[in-house]
């Protein structure tokens with residue numbers, strides 16, 4: 001197996017803190033360090049579960065005061081971007097994934113619950129719209145009607161907004 005690309009050997013991917021190989025998990029699952037240093041989430045998982053919430057910055061003074069250098073990405077080995085919050089730190093490589101130190105993920109999900117909830121609702125909406133469009137393209141009359149109704153609702157809502165003086 002190659003060290004690069006989709007066929008890299010997941011068994012060699014090690015904890016950025018203690019270098020122990022990370023627990024191997026299926027796609028869409030977190031990969032913890034067996035020694036408890038933290039958890040790795042691949043880029044697809046980050047996009048699916050948390051979206052841009054992962055990059056909400058902590059207090060930059062904390063990062064400076066902690067004097068901590070960002071952990072290297074487990075795949076490309078480049079330093080990740082770290083966001084340091086009062087009780088947790090997460091490191092993010094845009095191309096490959098995010099590293100949550102120790103119990104950072106639970107704290108992050110708790111602190112940004114509203115934003116993450118919104119992100120998941122949007123993902124669900126996207127999936128449902130895609131399903132509707134796919135069915136309409138495949139020729140389902142019900143899906144075509146459903147899609148037409150959604151567009152009409154949108155047009156009517158826009159008209160109401162314009163009539164109430166909102167610039168849209």
Ligand SMILES: [Zn+2]
Nearest residue numbers: 015018033037
């Ligand atoms: Zn470790």
Ligand SMILES: [Zn+2]
Nearest residue numbers: 073076093096
């Ligand atoms: Zn990387």
